[in-house]
Amino acid sequence: MNVRDHVLLSVHVLAAIVFVGGSAVAASLFPRYAPVAGPPGEGERSPAVAAALHRITRGYSLFGLVVPAVGIVMALAQGRMGELWIVASMALTGVAAVLLATQIYPRQRDALRDPDDGSRLRALSMLAGFYNLVWAAVVVLMVVRPGA
Numbered sequence: 779m780n781v782r783d784h785v786l787l788s789v790h791v792l793a794a795i796v797f798v799g800g801s802a803v804a805a806s807l808f809p810r811y812a813p814v815a816g817p818p819g820e821g822e823r824s825p826a827v828a829a830a831l832h833r834i835t836r837g838y839s840l841f842g843l844v845v846p847a848v849g850i851v852m853a854l855a856q857g858r859m860g861e862l863w864i865v866a867s868m869a870l871t872g873v874a875a876v877l878l879a880t881q882i883y884p885r886q887r888d889a890l891r892d893p894d895d896g897s898r899l900r901a902l903s904m905l906a907g908f909y910n911l912v913w914a915a916v917v918v919l920m921v922v923r924p925g926a
Contacts, residue, residue: 782855783852783855783856786848786851786852786855787852789844789848790845790848790849790852793841793842793844793845793848794842794845796838797838797839797841797842797844797845798838798842798845798913800834800838800842801834801835801838801839801842801878802906802909802910802913804831804832804834804835804838805831805835805878805882805886805906805909805910806903806906806907806910807831808828808831808832808835808886808889808902808906809889809899809900809902809903809906810822811823811824811825811827811828811831812825812828812886812889812890812893812899812902813825813828813889813890813893814893814894814895814896814899815893815894815895816895825890828886828889828890829890831886832883832886832887832890835878835882835883835886836883839875839878839879839883845871846868846871849864849867849868850868858926861923861925861926862924862925863919863920863922863923863924863925863926866919867916867919867920870912870915870916870919871916873912874909874912874913874916877905877908877909877912878909881905882902882905882906882909885898885901885902885905886902889902
């Protein structure tokens with residue numbers, strides 16, 4: 779690997795840790811703090827914390843776009859775009875992006891605007907878990923690199 783590759787790999791990994799990791803943690807914690815309908819009870823519910831986690835989910839996800847962008851640049855520079863682990867990682871990244879943009883973020887917004895009895899939050903928690911599993915699969919592909 780040359781200096782360019784080391785720099786690209788460093789940016790790719792650091793951005794993944796900070797931005798993808800941050801969005802994954804925020805998406806996972808949101809249901810715990812989001813408001814539910816009914817009288818306020820004891821516990822961890824905090825609309826202010828939930829709103830902050832919602833903003834973090836969005837902001838870190840947008841900054842997280844640097845991860846696949848740098849990954850594609852690196853794969854092109856190394857002539858590895860056709861390798862199975864790269865293609866599978868890109869496909870799973872697409873799945874995670876669609877899940878976040880079409881399900882998780884909008885459901886967080888709805889939960890803040892119109893709290894329910896918590897049933898939507900349970901579904902949102904499951905979606906966040908699936909989002910995290912998709913990213914875990916991408917990490918495994920990046921480490922194991924099957925077919926490389």
